[in-house]
Amino acid sequence: MxxxxxxxxxxxxxxxxxxxxxxxxxxxxxxxxxxxxxxxxxxxxxxxxxxxxxxxxxxxxxxxxxxxxxxxxxxxxxxxxxxxxxxxxxxxxxxxxxxxxxxxxxxxxDKESLLTPDNTDAFDEVEYYLHMCEGTLQPVLTFLLVLNTAASRAPWFVKPVISSFVTKVFELYNYKEIILCLDFLETKLGENAAKLTASSQNLFFVNNKLSGADIIFALPVGEICIIGDKLSHLVDKSKYPHLVRWAHEIRERPAYLRAMEKTGQYEKPKEQEQE
Amino acid sequence: MxxxxxxxxxxxxxxxxxxxxxxxxxxxxxxxxxxxxxxxxxxxxxxxxxxxxxxxxxxxxxxxxxxxxxxxxxxxxxxxxxxxxxxxxxxxxxxxxxxxxxxxxxxxxDKESLLTPDNTDAFDEVEYYLHMCEGTLQPVLTFLLVLNTAASRAPWFVKPVISSFVTKVFELYNYKEIILCLDFLETKLGENAAKLTASSQNLFFVNNKLSGADIIFALPVGEICIIGDKLSHLVDKSKYPHLVRWAHEIRERPAYLRAMEKTGQYEKPKEQEQE
Known part of the structure; x- marks a missing residue:
């Protein structure tokens, strides 16, 4: 503690x-x-x-x-x-x-309204992203992890059949859903980027102000799809310039770095990682 | 239309x-x-x-x-x-x-506060259930459907291997998660049942007042786990008397019946059903 x-x-x-x-x-x-x-x-x-x-x-x-x-x-x-x-x-x-x-x-x-949306429309948009992230995007990623873990534990003599089945499920379902979500979010950030008035401003999901949407997407979009390499066979980062920019910008925030520093001591080595 | x-x-x-x-x-x-x-x-x-x-x-x-x-x-x-x-x-x-x-x-x-929680604690509880239903319970059920559909389409000569793999995934992951959620919700409704003051009162998830929690659980808990028979090999209904009571009570509400009546004309026959 x-x-x-x-x-x-x-x-x-x-x-x-x-x-x-x-x-x-x-x-x-x-x-x-x-x-x-x-x-x-x-x-x-x-x-x-x-x-x-x-x-x-x-x-x-x-x-x-x-x-x-x-x-x-x-x-x-x-x-x-x-x-x-x-x-x-x-x-x-x-x-x-x-x-x-x-x-x-x-x-x-949030007494200083640092992350509180400025109006009702922005509030509704943040609420949407909080639900969409955990109800639509994250389950598809969790399903990948569960199925990959199960497939890796299959006996050697059925492994080729299981691997081929799992890959097919991913191609028909998970990968399509992930790309659909990333394309949608990239379009949104692209629209937001066009609204930035100064080159020094940062890109955020709702009205270019930090909100719960940026916090919730930090894991599945930022860490897993954009920064991490586990989905690099699927996610062509050159197609997501705004998501890449956003993911790097949030990681440079002092609060993000302090959070990483404070929990770093508890993390296991990378090779045992589970998301 | x-x-x-x-x-x-x-x-x-x-x-x-x-x-x-x-x-x-x-x-x-x-x-x-x-x-x-x-x-x-x-x-x-x-x-x-x-x-x-x-x-x-x-x-x-x-x-x-x-x-x-x-x-x-x-x-x-x-x-x-x-x-x-x-x-x-x-x-x-x-x-x-x-x-x-x-x-x-x-x-x-909800101008007449028919479903609006009466206080902040109840509001927070409803918000929790809205997120828990779609972020925890529903994904595990969707994952069942996707995997079952994929397994049913496997070529005959690998079907036994695939079926055995899928069953193992369900046993190790999905079924445990579903039972964990149902046990948790049954306990909650059991506590609420003890607080009912008249035998004529209905059972609801938050403070025994109809709320968004009852609406969101109507599908995965009410229709899929309790009323439907697709999970009858997993869900022993005798262990969930309060969920059974709640599921039947909501289905008898005039608004629920009107909703069923209004969309009934669009539903496909049962044998083609997808959840």
Whole structure:
């Protein structure tokens, strides 16, 4: 467990007890139950963008792609991320599902409107992306991982048949869905790029302002499809210049880098990675 | 295309032009792009519960489980349901993703607070279920359908190997996830059942008041896992008395029945069904 302290957009040294006590009265206690190589990391990024004080409770995968059973004590479905918010009156809220966690944090803790949409249309658009990411894009990627893992464990004498079947499923279903989503998002970012008024401005999914949409897409679009190389046979990056630009821009944000730094100590070596 | 008219909880005969014109000035024009045997039907149910005036634009599957390509003209991802809302000032909003459509409709059109949560905790709980249903439960069910369809099309000489592989994937992954979700939801409804104060009251997921949670679960929990027989080898209904009660209670609601009646004409015969 690690206590993290960042109350303003600049790093604040909270070693002063008075300062820390003051900060703690300002916001409920937030604990993020975090799992390595999971959907959890972007929540750390969001907590950093919101300049919140929070604690990370790390869980490490040990036996394959499944989350460790201890997570079921936090939430019955046993998945990560899970956010636990403890209020001053003793009330505790357990918040699960990435899209819901992101919306909840922004709704309740974005006092400076850093990520809050500027109008109703933008709010609706962000809500759409939160649902679309976890309900349409991410399941197709998870399905790839589950099927690839299962195929890799098939006995040698049936492996060629299984591999050929799995490849066919991917070609007929998963790959088409992934490209459909990426094409759609590239078009959207292309439209947004045309609206940027200064070359120094950054590209974001909704109204060129950082929002929950950028946070949620950071994993499946940014890390998996654009930055990572596991789908390089499928994703021709030259077709997605705006997604590439966006993925690199978000990774350079101070909050993103702080999030990576804070969880880096828990990550397993790359060769055991599970997404 | 079919014009449907239900402005109050009782059926209203809007054959009177004045009445209809009045109704149209009260709400924007709502069109639901609806696909047979898809996630669309529960949106019809919600529109009926909200007593809204709306038009259904039906699409019928013709070549297997995929949605017809015309849907891409409505929304680039080409899925159903999609809601199109046309406002009096000419503005048009295209709303996709079931969870988002449900939240959007309740947020904007539930003037009598029929489905609006009574407090912030209930609101957060409904939001959680909207995300959990589409981000956790539904993908595992969709994955079952995709893999079963692909396996059924394998050449006869590899079919036994493929069937055995697919069954193993289901046992190791999908079935566990489905049971985990059903157990979790059964526990929740069991707690709610204990809070009912009159035997005549109905059981709902959040505070025993109808909400977006009941609407979203109507398909994967109600129709697929509890009412339907495709998963009867997996789902022992005697273990889920509260889910069974809830699934039957929602199906008896007048709005649910009206929704079924209104779309029944578009459904293909049962033997060609795709979920």
């Amino acid at each position: 690690q206590r993290l302290r960042t109350r303003s957009s600049k790093k604040v040294n909270c070693s002063n007890d008075f300062q820390r006590a003051k900060a703690m009265t300002e916001q409920p206690k937030i604990t993020l139950h975090w799992l390595d190589h999971s959907r959890s990391q972007r929540i750390v990024w969001l907590l950093e963008e919101l300049n919140l004080e929070y604690t990370i409770k790390p869980y490490i995968r040990t036996g394959g792609p499944r989350a460790p059973p201890e997570l079921k004590a936090v939430h019955p479905l046993g998945k990560a991320p899970v956010l636990v918010v403890e209020y001053a009156d003793g009330k505790e809220k357990v918040i699960a599902e990435s899209g819901h966690i992101i919306a909840f944090l922004i709704r309740n803790f | 079919q014009r449907l008219r239900t402005r109050s909880s009782k059926k209203v005969n809007c054959s009177n032009d004045f009445q209809r014109a009045k109704a149209m000035t009260e709400q924007p024009k709502i069109t639901l792009h609806w696909l047979d045997h898809s996630r669309s039907q529960r949106i019809v149910w919600l529109l009926e519960e909200l007593n809204l005036e709306y038009t259904i634009k039906p699409y019928i599957r013709t070549g297997g489980p995929r949605a017809p390509p015309e849907l891409k003209a409505v929304h680039p991802l080409g899925k159903a349901p999609v809601l199109v809302v046309e406002y009096a000032d000419g503005k048009e909003k295209v709303i996709a993703e079931s969870g988002h459509i449900i939240a959007f409709l309740i947020r904007n059109f």
